[in-house]
Amino acid sequence: MRGSTSRLFRSAARTMQSPSALLPTFHTSLQSFASSPSTFLILHTIPISAPPSSTSSQIKTVHVLDSSFNPPTRAHLRIALSALQSTRNASKPQRLLLLLATQNADKAPRPATFEQRLAMMTILAQDILDQYHPTATSQGSTAQNGMHEESLLAVDIGVTKYPYFHDKAISIDEFKSYAGPATGEQPQQVHLLGYDSLIRLLDTKYYPPDHTLDPLSALFNKHRIRVTRRMEDGDKYGTAEEQDRMWEALARGERESEGGKREWAERIEMVEGEGEAMSSTKVREGVGKGDWALVERLVGKGVREQVQGEGLYVADDKEG
Ligand SMILES: Nc1ncnc2c1ncn2[C@@H]1O[C@H](COP(=O)(O)OP(=O)(O)OP(=O)(O)O)[C@@H](O)[C@H]1O
Numbered sequence: 001m002r003g004s005t006s007r008l009f010r011s012a013a014r015t016m017q018s019p020s021a022l023l024p025t026f027h028t029s030l031q032s033f034a035s036s037p038s039t040f041l042i043l044h045t046i047p048i049s050a051p052p053s054s055t056s057s058q059i060k061t062v063h064v065l066d067s068s069f070n071p072p073t074r075a076h077l078r079i080a081l082s083a084l085q086s087t088r089n090a091s092k093p094q095r096l097l098l099l100l101a102t103q104n105a106d107k108a109p110r111p112a113t114f115e116q117r118l119a120m121m122t123i124l125a126q127d128i129l130d131q132y133h134p135t136a137t138s139q140g141s142t143a144q145n146g147m148h149e150e151s152l153l154a155v156d157i158g159v160t161k162y163p164y165f166h167d168k169a170i171s172i173d174e175f176k177s178y179a180g181p182a183t184g185e186q187p188q189q190v191h192l193l194g195y196d197s198l199i200r201l202l203d204t205k206y207y208p209p210d211h212t213l214d215p216l217s218a219l220f221n222k223h224r225i226r227v228t229r230r231m232e233d234g235d236k237y238g239t240a241e242e243q244d245r246m247w248e249a250l251a252r253g254e255r256e257s258e259g260g261k262r263e264w265a266e267r268i269e270m271v272e273g274e275g276e277a278m279s280s281t282k283v284r285e286g287v288g289k290g291d292w293a294l295v296e297r298l299v300g301k302g303v304r305e306q307v308q309g310e311g312l313y314v315a316d317d318k319e320g
């Protein structure tokens, strides 16, 4: 049976603190989460004055960036900002969920601990807020900027026990605090994926015992996917046209024998990646080599300071 969701462990970290000061709170929250039946939990919200229930308007869309954040890169920042800008509308509250999977489909939980990653996610959240509202303060005080509270962005930092996107979508749906105050209606989720994750989303090897794409109906019946084409040094993912072929094959019905419905393509948006090829792996390698110029190009100043200050990724451990 699917575990219940709850806000029981919503972090006590409600005041602006340095990311490292949050580590003990995150450690305790993660332990409570691990031993609870909850499958999804929001541990922290920035601005701190904006928990989901504080907004009187219906949240129509929750953008979800699910990642290992090991560490968060400028690519994560761009992916989130670009999606938020695309739905910017003064009359609606904007919500972003930075989601850390405590069980990854493919990766072991190292080298950085989950609490270190959560701390870096708070830095990413603040960077996103600063770039989305260049004049707003980190305290959530908006009146002085002449902006209505409901037009603002709030960023949640959450954890999930599920490695697969369709399960994550269901457990977020079950998290009642995102529901409209009057209607109880759940917002639509827009999952922000890179092209490499689209490949894995549509790979039947992840869906035993039948190994069909049927389980993805739970995701595509209601929610959407926004895919950023991925650039790499070398030819790993191919050109933009080559990356779009996966979407085109789905739209032509070529995945129907595997359970992939052609109408799902209408719920997938392919968007351009920008700038230098980036990955968390490249950051970890940069730290390992002491190439701080490279690291600075790939991560924001706050994340770089946290990585340096906490001595993260210095050991020769390549796994993400
Ligand atoms: N440079 C990028 N371009 C497009 N998508 C990206 C980029 N970096 C990350 N993503 C996407 O963001 C999501 C989460 O990122 P993830 O944690 O896997 O980053 P990563 O850099 O690929 O990590 P690692 O290098 O540790 O494997 C994934 O869906 C991934 O495809």
Ligand SMILES: NC(=O)c1ccc[n+]([C@@H]2O[C@H](COP(=O)(O)O)[C@@H](O)[C@H]2O)c1
Residues within 6 Å of the ligand: 066, 067, 068, 101, 103, 104, 105, 106, 107, 162, 163, 164, 165, 166, 197, 200, 201, 202, 203, 206
């Ligand atoms: N089919 C799927 O739903 C599927 C497959 C592989 C990875 N994932 C998830 O995607 C997220 C990002 O994965 P990586 O950190 O490996 O890029 C993780 O939460 C991971 O568990 C989902």
